[in-house]
Amino acid sequence: MGKLVLLIEDEPNIIEAISFILSRDGWEVKTHSNGHDAMDVVRARRPDLVILDVMLPGRSGFDLLGDIRGDAALEALPVLMLTARGQRKDREMAEAAGVNRYMTKPFSNADVLEAVRDLVRE
């Protein structure tokens, strides 16, 4: 059985693309598409990796990242942030908040796959 990736993203087409890529590589993919109750889903699913969008309805990806790092049980959970905001200060903010990997959209499928493999292997 593959490891579990939780994808938190609100754009349906991007959800579909990432799910497709990861499933084909043998990952189990669960998705969630808003910020309001994303934390509940993270706690309930206990994924091996979280892929997080930044601009989410309800709460932003930065808020969610803060919550994850603030939760003792989730401290070690690897987080891959995917965002359409490519400015440097966004990347700095994400790193300060404790992100494991930061990628800007649009991304190459191979890069995403590699990043996911890297993060879970660590």
Add this chain to the structure above:
Amino acid sequence: MATLKLLIAVSIVYVVFLFCVAFAADRAARQGRGAWLRSPLIYTLSLSIYCTAWTFYGAVGFAARSGLEYLTIYLGPTLVMIGWWWSLRKLVRIGRAQRITSIADMISSRYGKSNLLAVIVTLIAVIGTTPYIALQLQSVSLSFAAFAETERGLVDAGAVQDTALYVALGLVVFTILFGTRNLDANERHHGVVIAIALEAIVKLLALLAVGVFVVWGLSDGIVHTLERIDASQIADWEVSPSRWTGLTLVSAAAFLCLPRMFQVMVVENEDEGHLRTASWAFPVYLMLISLFVVPIAAVGLEVMPTGANPDLFVLKLPLLAGQEGLAILSFLGGFSSATSMVVVAAIALSTMVSNHIVMPIWLRATGGTATISGDVRQVALLARRLSIAGIVLLGYVYFSLSGGGTALAAIGLVAFVGVSQFLPALMGGLFWRGATRTGALAGLCTGFVVWLYCLFLPSFGPGVLLPQSVFDAGPLGLGWLRPYALFGAEGMDSVVHAVMWSLLLNTAAFIIGSILSFPSPMERLQGAQFVNVFEHSRTAGSWSGGMAQSEDLLIMSQRIMGAREAQALFADMARRQGLSGYLPEPSPEFLERLERELSGSVGAATAHAMISQIIGRAAVSVEDLLAVADETAQIMEYSSQLEAKSEEQARTARQLREANKLLTQLSLQKDEFLSQVSHELRTPMTSIRAFSEILRDTSELGPEAQQKYSSIIHDESRRLTRLLDDLLDLSVLESGKVTLNTQSGRLGDMLDRAVAATSGDPGLHIIRETAQEDVWLTTDHDRLAQVFINLIANARKYCDAPEPRLTIQPRMQDGRLVVDFSDNGSGIAMADHGLIFEKFSRIGETKTSGAGLGLAICREIMARLGGTISYLPGQKGATFRVVLPVETRLAAQ
């Protein structure tokens, strides 16, 4: 029989004619034509409602009974008119400066906008005017009866009453039609005024015609007539100095205080300069109308059988001589006198009753604030219409109860003395700063009670309302309280007696009450405003710019003044303060102007109360009082300079704050803009790249998946193109390089297009007024439709009502086309009003598909088309207003 039918036919034709004239004048005034409607001559003629049926019929009766004494009734007003510079000018100036709606409003305004005072004045006015209206109805029905009598012998009382009822109903209809067209009582009733002016001419001509007929037709010229006068009992009259003085005084007082006189003289006054003409023209009118009174009376006494009612000589002399045409003219004269008085009195009284009694009660009953619900305008108009009907019918009831027996002049005098009780409070208020509300209350109540007891109740005769014993020995045997001999003043004429005691005690109570009491700050302010009206031109600075909610004020004003007028006023004030949009800062000037405008509709006391409810402050500040106290010219000058300077600074500061706020927001938005563009471009590109890589790298994809993924790529590239188009469109519009494709077309067609283009989602119900859409526009149709599409699409996206509705309401306003798009959702928070037209400003956290460029594009398009688009605050949901220039050419087919 033929004459009576002819008379009825002529009366009906005359009434229809009056309706037409009033209608035409109203229309001319509304269309801005008819400067002659505002001429001093019309003003003078309208003052002639002083001459009612009492003058027309009763003066002859008066002369037949008491000789030349009838002249006192004209002497009083003549003196007032000649002395216009000292009293009338001030009254009119104050009336205009304070937007006074009635005599009750005037007195209440002067004494600190006290509604209690207004209520008392209104009640006295109603009690004093009812008999007078009854008198008019009586005279019309008696004159009808006189015609019928000459043909069929005696007429039964029932028929007389029927006539009075029909006349009363007709008057109610006329008054409601032309007297309550506008809510603003301060606006002139052009139709009514012109009808009165016309009637003034008819009654003068009629009386002159009868006079000429009597002198040259029934007598053989002037010399012969003078001989007949010498021979009649009129020659035996004795001058009673006390009666002459008393009656002159009371008629002068009534001229100033009668509600109907106040209405035509002050409220309907268009220009203070008209007084100058009226000051000589009106006395001339009075002289002409009284010219033939004595000859008619003398010849009548000689020719008519003894015991005939001298009040009807004017009518019966021509009838007796078989001059039916002249008799009908004379009838029309009397009819005119009676109807014009009732119409104006009903308008004046209904304004008072609705503003000071009905509206305050209604406002209190609906929770005390005007912002709650319902259309105040409709309520006020309804109140005014019901009051008109009530007042005229009250006159009818009085007439049918009293049986109409008393001589005309007697009822007239009773009413005159009644309204004269306003004089001390009114004049004292104009000239004496020390006059207070307490004093005015004491004076009015005292005078009213004395009048009621000494004149009004006894006027019904002993044994009707007051028992005979009270007349003979006083109440409970107290001899000094006999109604005709108060405090032992025996042997006086009853009217003179009542005038003396009521005015004396009234004035005494007024002065003593004023001296003993302490005026409230508001009274001090208003007192200074009234007494020094010629020095001050602006009204009391009674409002300080607190944390008033401009939006609440707008909501309230829309209910009272009507949406269009209120929005125009607010927009104008905002522009003067250098702000855009519809919400001015609640500065003192703005609040004062608003209060004045509102008081034109609902009276000063109510307007003040309504604003203070919203502002939360009714008191007067220390600065205001100091301004009144230190009135030496220098200090005033200095402080007004300072005030102007600090106002200037405050205004600049406000503008700077406004600009700074916008700049800060804009700079934040610039950052946000880049980030937004980045986000909006990258999102579709992500899908495109991801799926194209999948298609490239995955060999075993089924045809279904291939199809699906390529259409995602297709859709996303279109989304990208659309976004780029929007950005490009916006930058072209902003740079002004856009070329417009201007052509002529119908608004309705453009709306049809917009509605059809957005009909994807059936959730939104669109309400249109197709009748209003028949407007031709010369503009860029595609661009305008683009704006409409955007507004409709926004309503679809953002309207959060359970059953979303969008109303599209076009109308013409000041030569421009205004189209309001209002939905029934919860609207847009005030803090966001300034932002919604900026780029990428999707307010709140709403995650909808647009990039937030729609309204920014709309704003640019409207600017290119020479129009505007704005958010209209204070409506129920979100309302966007599109304004366009238009060729005023309706589709005529």
